[in-house]
Amino acid sequence: MKSPFSIFQILAISKMARGICIVFLPFLLVQNCYYNPFVYDLLNPVIEGEEKAGLFPGSILLALGRQPSSFGISGIIRNSAGAVLTNKELTVTASDSTEAGLDSTGSVDGVGRFYLNLGLGNTTIHITDFGEDVFTFTLNVTAQGLITVTANDSSEYVVEGLIPYDPNNKPVFFDLISSTPENNETIYTANHNFQLCFSDTLPNWEFSELETIINNNVIVSPSTISFGSTSLFNGNCMTIMATVTVFDIEYTMQIGPGIYSSKGTPVTPTTIRFFTQENAP
Numbered sequence: 001m002k003s004p005f006s007i008f009q010i011l012a013i014s015k016m017a018r019g020i021c022i023v024f025l026p027f028l029l030v031q032n033c034y035y036n037p038f039v040y041d042l043l044n045p046v047i048e049g050e051e052k053a054g055l056f057p058g059s060i061l062l063a064l065g066r067q068p069s070s071f072g073i074s075g076i077i078r079n080s081a082g083a084v085l086t087n088k089e090l091t092v093t094a095s096d097s098t099e100a101g102l103d104s105t106g107s108v109d110g111v112g113r114f115y116l117n118l119g120l121g122n123t124t125i126h127i128t129d130f131g132e133d134v135f136t137f138t139l140n141v142t143a144q145g146l147i148t149v150t151a152n153d154s155s156e157y158v159v160e161g162l163i164p165y166d167p168n169n170k171p172v173f174f175d176l177i178s179s180t181p182e183n184n185e186t187i188y189t190a191n192h193n194f195q196l197c198f199s200d201t202l203p204n205w206e207f208s209e210l211e212t213i214i215n216n217n218v219i220v221s222p223s224t225i226s227f228g229s230t231s232l233f234n235g236n237c238m239t240i241m242a243t244v245t246v247f248d249i250e251y252t253m254q255i256g257p258g259i260y261s262s263k264g265t266p267v268t269p270t271t272i273r274f275f276t277q278e279n280a281p
Contacts, residue, residue: 082183084112096121
């Protein structure tokens with residue numbers, strides 16, 4: 001299956017989107033430039049149909065002066081290692097909005113995403129696991145569809161990837177659900193198998209196509225880690241042979257939207273931070 005994305009188009013659009021994010025930051029920032037729905041359109045210009053239909057284009061909302069009193073909100077919850085929190089219950093414990101028809105309960109699904117219909121202002125959400133407390137966070141939603149996490153009582157979990165959508169047209173997402181190295185992990189060997197696992201199946205790419213996709217969408221900085229052979233396993237995971245040449249520094253690994261599911265949905269861009277150390281403690 002050929003990629004629906006032109007690699008050069010992705011890189012050019014991504015660069016332009018980041019520039020737009022900087023210029024329009026006060027107006028367009030949700031939580032992360034990549035997750036803003038306006039920038040999402042620029043990063044993923046070829047997404048059509050069900051995968052994109054439910055997303056509110058933030059620029060159109062602003063231009064038309066449309067101010068909904070509620071939004072569908074989707075986000076993803078990760079632990080400090082970057083792995084998603086799955087299959088948990090959500091309860092709204094406080095809300096500034098008195099709008100009818102808002103959700104009072106919900107759930108985190110099997111791949112770490114939640115979907116809630118929330119009103120404007122602050123909404124406090126409590127997460128439990130079979131009645132046991134996990135953590136509580138507060139979201140603020142503006143009439144322009146900007147969403148921020150204003151409170152989080154956990155040092156273990158983060159809420160990210162917040163996107164407003166039409167409650168009558170739920171969008172489809174494709175997310176990174178775990179990685180090796182994990183976020184904030186330290187690796188000690190020069191040769192390491194990087195592994196990325198996703199929330200849905202991957203296409204059965206030919207080797208050369210997979211190699212090109214990884215080289216253009218798994219970006220490690222500084223560039224003192226080189227990639228070797230790559231392969232797919234378990235249907236939704238990929239492994240990359242990596243060689244570390246510089247130790248005792250922090251690296252960032254950016255996962256770009258040129259990686260897509262077998263249904264054609266691009267991955268939500270994600271950043272993993274990890275460390276290298278030449279000698280194990």
